[in-house]
Amino acid sequence: MGETLDAWKQADSVAGVSELRQNGRFSGLWRKHGFLMGLVMAVMAGFVYPQGGGKEAWLPPVWVSQGGIALILLMQGLSLPLDEVRKGLASWKLHAVIQGFTFVVFPLAGWILDAALPALWPGIPTSLRHGFLYLCVLPSTISTSVVFTALARGNTAGALFNAALSNLAGVILTPVLVHLLMMQTMAGGGGEFGPLLGKISLLTLLPFAVGMLLRPMVREWVDGHKVWVGRISNAVILYIVYIAFCDSVTSGIWAKYGWRMMIPAVVLTCGLFGVMSLLVMAACRGLGLGRGDRIAAYFCGVKKTLAMGVPLAALIFGADADLSLILLPVMLYHPVQLLANGALAARWAADGK
DSSP, rough: OTTTTTTHHHHHHHTTTTHHHOOOHHHHHHHHHHHHHHHHHHHHHHOOOOGSSSSSSEEEEHHHHHHHHHHHHHHHHOOOOOOHHHTOOOOOOHHHHHIIIIIIIIIHHEEEEEEEEHHSTTTTHHHHHHHHHHHHOOOOOOOHOOOOHHHOOOOOHHHHHHHHHHHHHHHHHHHHHHHHTSSSSSSSSOOHHHHHHHHHHHHHHHHHHHHHHHHHHHHHHHHTTEEEEEEEEHHHHHHHHHHHHHHHTTTTTTHHHHTTTHHHHHHHHHHHHHHHHHHHHHHHHHOOHHHHHHHHHHHHHHHOOOOHHHHHHHHHOSOOTTTHHHHHHHHHHHHHHHHHHHHHHHHHHHHHH
């Protein structure tokens, strides 16, 4: 539901030079980029030891994909500061830009890209096409959107409200948009969409609501252990990524397509991010948003959540051997948005413009 490993410490990692000096180069790099490094290691592990994520694995994949997302959403509900969320209700223009880009403009761009890809990239795997479309219908992040907005001195309360709203709405809207845009049944290719949507809601909205109800009783403890809350959530995400690549290796997906698809996939991902960034900025200028709202709109409007995207994909697409290709654009987009937005946040914080 938001990239929680770096969570509220992301601000320190943008200007973490002193931390690198104090804790050593590797320790500092791990603090800054631990989740990205974990993603690389999970993918490598899938190639080196694919049998560990198969049906005979010590931890059945279905337990992780179904129980893992419930655990992540429970922790997000426990961690969400509702008082701060309420402060972001004021600006309707800000809400319109962020939610409009997240669930209208981005999906439209994904639909156009999906239609154009066979001509732009002859022979592109169908699952990779689906992956770019899936990326475009995901909600925004929570943690990094808010932290980057705070770093750049933007409307932090507005960013928190819209990022949280985006994630709650995405529980329903993401599978609905996938279903409408792909025109196929969702439950592993063989079930009906209605039961799947009910299952996703049960595994997401219910634990999130339970977490919010419990937060007043455990707020101090949760706020004091945010690092461990993030580590547990991200351990689940990394295991799902590992499982996906184990399945793709054992089914011969990478042997069939090889690594020749990586360069065009990276180019497409960077191009999509760049185009959407320009569109969000243009929309903010057109609506006359103030500096604080422009910053919040940008950081929420261009972000896509990997933490919620990975477990949701496992539920929506089921036991698809091509899940690694579906997840590839989301995994590529994640470091692009972190690096680019981190640089912009530091620049906007410095120049005050």
